[in-house]
Amino acid sequence: MAKKPSIPKGTRDFTPSEVAKRNYIFDIVKKHFKAFGFQPIETPSFENSDTLMGKYGDEGDRLIFKILNSGDFISKVDDVTYSSKDSSSLTPKISEKALRYDLTVPFARYVVMHQNELDFPFKRYQIQPVWRADRPQKGRFREFYQCDADVVGSDSLLQEVEFVQLYDAVFTELGLEGATIKLNNRKILAGIAEVIGAKHFLIDFTVALDKLDKIGKDGVKKEMLAKGISEVSIEKAAPLFNLTGSNADQLDILGTFLKDSEVGSKGTEELRFIIETISTLGLQSAKLGIDVTLARGLNYYTGAIFEVAAPENVKMGSIGGGGRYDDLTGIFGLNGVSGMGISFGLDRIYLVLEELGLFPKEIDRSLDVLCFNFGNKEALAALKLTTVLRKLGLKADLYPADAKIQKQFKYANNREVPYVILLGAEELANKSFVVKNMASGEQQTYALDAAQEFADSL
Template sequence: MAKPGIPKGTRDFSPVEVAKRQYIMSAIKHHFELFGFQPIETPSFENSDTLMGKYGEEGDRLIFKILNSGDYLKKATEDFLTNRDSGKLTSQISEKALRYDLTVPFARYVVQHQNDITFPFKRYQIQPVWRADNPQKGRFREFYQCDADVVGSTSLWQEVELVQLYDNVFSTLGLNGATIKINNRKILSGIAEVIGASDKLIDFTVALDKLDKIGEDGVKAEMLAKGLTEEAIEKVQPLFNFTGTINEKLDKLAELLAASEDGTKGVAELRFICDNVAAAGLGKSILDLDVTLARGLNYYTGAIFEVSAPKEVALGSIGGGGRYDDLTGIFGLKNMSGVGISFGLDRIYLVLEELGLFPETVTEGTKVLFTNFGEKEALYALKAINKLRKEGIKAELYPDAAKIGKQFQYADKRAIPFAVLTGETELADNTYTLKNLASGEQEVVTFEVLAERISWTL
């Protein structure tokens, strides 16, 4: 019989890994709620028409489709089957898909429940998403997103607070030196306008966003392949080496985009956000204006964010987001602006692991194991265990009356520091024999002393 396995791009998590992941999620959730965000959850899968067409051509290809129940080929057109027309066939055999992110399902949620929501609505979600991507380090087909969004307000103070939210979470995790990169889609639209490529905006931004991956020559080649002219690419040249402070970059952009109303507005929005973040102050994170940042999702309309790990770690983004003025409009709810960010749990995990930033206490498990010498002794032990648990001490009873060596071996493999022996003598004297499994020392104690000794090491 073949050994069982799991699909490529998915993972099992050990108890230690789960504890570390929960540590990160707990820190993120804590700050979400400190900033006034409320939790919601949405289904793992949505109707296909809810998701398709919302992420651009590249995103649509990465959506996992779910085959219809039963005989899914029954309604398929014979011509589509014969000609292997997968595009048209898919809509006939698959009506649902796994969610690609949490933002589009959130937009659907807002429209569907708009009469029950108080706006501005601040929500957070911590749930898994799925993408049919090519698995590699830090990139999986199933992974968690941790999102915070506000809908029903156009105020740029939301963007200011979202930058602070990133910084607060990273400070709690001890993750210093993360770079919060910011740009604005209006600036990208303005650039496309002034170089005469407004009709190629999506192609232009998708290519520009790949600068750090394929380099200047690669971006230029892709732009040419997408139909941008040599003249237009020449005008873009300054963006490939756009340096200076945030204010210096904004001044350069203001000059470059003076003829573009959209671009000028984007510069003003960025200046407001960056000035107020600087005035409010950040902890150990860095805010930087990256004019090549495009975030290849079609629904962003204003500020866009992407967070890079500290320079010591060679990894992609660990977070991102932006402003989307039109997202709920595609579901029939007009004039509902929103802005949100996402934390990449899996990549943050890898960063903390590589930098050794997980506290030792995160993976601490059972503190004391009570050995089992039989039914009467086990019941006596269980009563003490219940008292310890009420005091917040992790304690457990070995389930079987096995040889004492086997029970100690179990405690050693579980890294449990203490064992308590409750045999006939202890039962008769109402005492406990406490054994330090690291030093081998043991003593006969009352319950009060037992609890005190174990509490010292918490």
């Protein structure tokens, strides 16, 4: 007996219904990307390893899928490297390419390579799959789509304001009212590290802090201590991790705490501008709140950072995130180009919409009408009618064989087809067709040349 096939952990097959629901999300996100002036691009699924490695921190590097070189790659490894069994020295010799970890670093590479063709500020959106060698769990996959929007070539904080509005517009149309857009600034984190005497541990500080919701305060403290951050420094920062009150109140507390830090004060000013501008403009349904524990442990963020939480009645990780990266293109030789971008977590958004029952009921409808097959002559007439209905904008199909009528009805029921067309010998002789409403059982007869009348009735 042949072995039952399987797929790698962290990957999925998608049914027609699931694809329809995913496309529903894609369409809404694309609609608003376009409304905000973003242009689409695409990049390869894999990049040269040196494009990706070193851009996401040590933890990110470990999650990058490496692609083995083609041919007899082992024969090209010298005996010393091979016998050392050291993956860090062996990997560069057997793998020169890797699957993309996200869409932002490839986008930075794209900007550098095409800089003479672009008009700055350049606003792009990109919806493509990415891969991470992460531990699969609910809402976390090894292969998943990202929906990104970025703008490069502008350091204006109005870009941050627009991204808040973009999040709000998309989640409002999706029906996710009450989604919370959490906001912080890497300059504030740098200022905190400076004030508490842990300036040289900024990366370790932010990586540990970013895990607060996963491992709790004790876990974060333990990790910080293990990285060399003193207990005194951790205790100094502790009060900030329990901030309460309005956004204005929290900004005042931050301003006082960071008054002796130039970079921290700058971050507070930037945060205040975004919060106050959004307060003036208003939001449709999303909430905007400060979260100084938000770190998003990616090294390339330099300013504002975002993370979106699903409505409170759903237990789910972040459904979106992003931030300001003032010199990301500098890693590829193009300095001084400021950038800002956000991402929508498609797979998690899907799970949230599914749990809350927010997908439109008709989304699974792949056919509006099915013509039954009563034989060769009748089928030819039904196919002509089907062709006309398709041109009128209906999703129409003809059952391919003159099977028993019960089998054709069963097929229509399984496909949840709302209307079936009966065009048998009698109808063919009368130049008519009968439409049966599958929900009510009612039937109506139309002239064979009155397809438009039927279409208009739906």
